[in-house]
Amino acid sequence: MPSLTSLANPSRFMALSARALPWIAAVTALLFALGLWVAFTAPEDYQQGETVRIMYLHVPSAWLSLLIYTVMSVSAIGALVWRHPLAEVSMKAAAPIGCVFTFLCLVTGALWGKPMWGAWWVWDARLTSVLVLLLIYLGILAIWNAIEDQAHAARMAALATLVGFVNIPIVKFSVEWWNTLHQGASVFTLEGSKIAPEILLPLLMMACAFTCLYVALHLAAMRNEILRRRLRRLAILAASETPAPARVSSLEGGARA
Amino acid sequence: MSVALDLGRRRRSLRRRRRLALIAVALAMLGLAVALALYALSGSIVFFHTPSEIAEGLVAPGGRVRIGGLVKEGSVTRSGDHIVFAITDTAKDVQVSYDGVVPDLFREGQGVVAEGVLRADHLLAADNVLAKHDERYMPREAVEALKRQGLWRGEGAPVSR
Numbered sequence: 001m002p003s004l005t006s007l008a009n010p011s012r013f014m015a016l017s018a019r020a021l022p023w024i025a026a027v028t029a030l031l032f033a034l035g036l037w038v039a040f041t042a043p044e045d046y047q048q049g050e051t052v053r054i055m056y057l058h059v060p061s062a063w064l065s066l067l068i069y070t071v072m073s074v075s076a077i078g079a080l081v082w083r084h085p086l087a088e089v090s091m092k093a094a095a096p097i098g099c100v101f102t103f104l105c106l107v108t109g110a111l112w113g114k115p116m117w118g119a120w121w122v123w124d125a126r127l128t129s130v131l132v133l134l135l136i137y138l139g140i141l142a143i144w145n146a147i148e149d150q151a152h153a154a155r156m157a158a159l160a161t162l163v164g165f166v167n168i169p170i171v172k173f174s175v176e177w178w179n180t181l182h183q184g185a186s187v188f189t190l191e192g193s194k195i196a197p198e199i200l201l202p203l204l205m206m207a208c209a210f211t212c213l214y215v216a217l218h219l220a221a222m223r224n225e226i227l228r229r230r231l232r233r234l235a236i237l238a239a240s241e242t243p244a245p246a247r248v249s250s251l252e253g254g255a256r257a
Numbered sequence: 258m259s260v261a262l263d264l265g266r267r268r269r270s271l272r273r274r275r276r277l278a279l280i281a282v283a284l285a286m287l288g289l290a291v292a293l294a295l296y297a298l299s300g301s302i303v304f305f306h307t308p309s310e311i312a313e314g315l316v317a318p319g320g321r322v323r324i325g326g327l328v329k330e331g332s333v334t335r336s337g338d339h340i341v342f343a344i345t346d347t348a349k350d351v352q353v354s355y356d357g358v359v360p361d362l363f364r365e366g367q368g369v370v371a372e373g374v375l376r377a378d379h380l381l382a383a384d385n386v387l388a389k390h391d392e393r394y395m396p397r398e399a400v401e402a403l404k405r406q407g408l409w410r411g412e413g414a415p416v417s418r
Contacts, residue, residue, distance in 0.1 A: 043396035118360035124304035186392040
C-alpha cells in the first residue's frame, strides 16, 4: 500500500497518474454513455414534463462546483501549512475546472428557470450565492495569472481560496436559511430523497459520470502543471549554463548601444 | 548531526502546527463575522414575504414587495389577459391582480411568487408572477397512483399543512 507521503512525491504522482488516467477516462466514457441513456429514457416529471431532464446536467454541475472548491480549499491548507508543491499544483489545476462547472450550473439553471419559473434569473439567495462562487473562482484565476512568482501566487491564491470557502455553506444552506425561489434540497434531506427512484437513478449516474470526468480533468491538468514547472526549471538551468564571456559581451554590447 | 536533524524537524513541525492553528482561528473569526452579517441582513435576503407577514404589517403599503405562497383553490378569475387570484400560506391570504402571461406551472394549489406594489387595502398590483415548484420529482403515473390511494401530499393536495 503506498502511503500518502509517497503518493505526494511528484515523480511518483506522475508515474501513477499516467497509469490511472486511461482507465479513469474509459470509466468516464462508459458512465456518460449509460447515464445519458437512462437520462433520456427516464419518465417525465408530473409537473415539469420533459424540462426535468435539464436537472441531469444542472445538479451534477452544481455539486461539482462545490466539491471542486472544497478540494481546492483542502489543497490550499496543504500548500499553506505543509508547503507541499503537489498541493499547490492541485490547487492551481482545480480552479479553471471548478469555474467551468459553476458556469455550466448557472447557464443550465437559467435555461431551466425560464420555462419553469418564468424568469431566466432572479436575485434570490441561492442564485446570488452561486454567482458569488463564480466570481470567487474568477478572482482566484486572476491571482494565478497576475502574479509572476509562482510561490508568491500560490500563497495569495491559497489565502483567497480559504477566505472564499465561507461561501460554500452559504450556497448549500441558502435554500433553508431564507425564502428563495429556488426549491429546497431534494436528494440529501433528513427524510431521505424526495425524488422518485426512476428520476433519481439517472441523476446519480450522471453525477458519477461528471465526478469521474472531473477526476480525469484534474489529474491531467495537474500533470500538465508539473511538466510546465519542470520545463521552467530546465529553462532557468539552461540559461544559467550559458558561457560566461558570451553573456558579458552581450551585456556590454547592450550597454553601449 | 542526528541531534541537529531532529531539532530541525521538531522546529519545522512546530511551525506547521502554528500555521495550521492560525488558519483555523482566522477562518473561525471570518465565519463568525459573515454569519453575524448574514443574520443581521436576513430580512432583506429573503426573496419573498408570506401573506402572514403582510397581515402583520411587516411591509409598508406603497412599496414594492414580493409575496410567495400557494395559489388559493377556487380564487382564480380570468378576463382576457387580466387575472385575479389569492396567494395563501393557509393562515392568511393576499389578493393579487396581474395583467400578463402567467408561467405554464401556474394553477390552483401551485407555489407562486408575485412581485408588485402593495396597495393600502392589501391588494398586490403585480407586474410579475413567477412559479415556484417544490423539491419533489415524480413520474406522472406514480402521482396518479398516489392520488388514487389518497396518499398524495404534494402540491395541489387538499391543504392540511
